[in-house]
């Protein structure tokens with residue numbers, strides 16, 4: 455068996471072309487959509503993700519607002535940039551690129567974001583809405599994963615899902631999203647203290663690997679026909695490496711590769727969150 459590829463790159467391109475039409479319609483109504491980013495430091499990965507987010511904005515007709523701060527920026531400097539974007543009427547929504555450099559209190563920064571401008575859905579108010587199954591902006595990677603599964607007709611309702619990794623941007627939020635009544639999956643959230651990871655992944659219809667451990671999920675850990683989504687990002691000898699070993703594609707029914715799977719969907723969902731905010735408030 456060779457897995458069907460969950461092509462996030464092509465799917466994200468389709469989503470962007472649809473968003474472009476919605477941005478034009480907003481402009482016709484006199485509403486300009488603007489996405490802000492706060493980038494702190496010189497991590498090449500973070501810089502490249504932020505650059506890609508602004509390139510996507512240009513393609514879709516969303517205005518870009520950048521606040522790039524040096525690695526020496528203090529907590530006050532970062533919170534000041536956040537306060538400026540909260541107050542900027544040209545900014546419909548914005549994100550603080552994570553992780554922040556060591557020494558900065560990430561949670562305190564996220565709490566300073568105006569929840570109405572929180573394009574990442576990571577403010578405690580918006581995470582609370584997710585917990586309560588109330589409407590609100592959703593974290594971009596989990597939202598992108600669900601969208602990708604839906605568009606490729608991977609059954610979600612009633613599915614057993616093993617999510618590997620409990621970080622807030624992916625694993626924990628995805629567990630909350632997939633267990634809403636609109637998705638109705640059963641989720642096992644696996645983490646570094648999980649006793650028998652393979653037992654959980656083998657029992658799953660969908661495996662989402664977001665641990666950041668290169669090659670963690672091997673073919674023998676996957677039930678034949680399951681969907682496997684690689685969200686892990688590590689660097690091995692300067693090259694990007696995912697959490698899923700190459701031979702998984704011989705066993706799985708669907709594979710979201712890395713790169714080319716969930717990453718582009720994360721970016722597309724960020725644009726979608728900003729456009730939805732403009733449509734709601736504009």
Ligand SMILES: Nc1nc2c(c(=O)[nH]1)N[C@@H](CN(C=O)c1ccc(C(=O)N[C@@H](CCC(=O)O)C(=O)O)cc1)CN2
Nearest residue numbers: 503549550551552553574594595713714715717718720
């Ligand atoms: N504020 C946030 N910070 C981070 C998030 C997030 O959702 N919000 N997620 C990740 C990084 N991330 C978004 O910022 C992200 C990851 C991957 C991609 C992407 O398009 N990847 C491409 C490959 C790119 C490459 O070649 O380097 C792919 O997978 O094909 C975009 C965004 C952590 N931080």
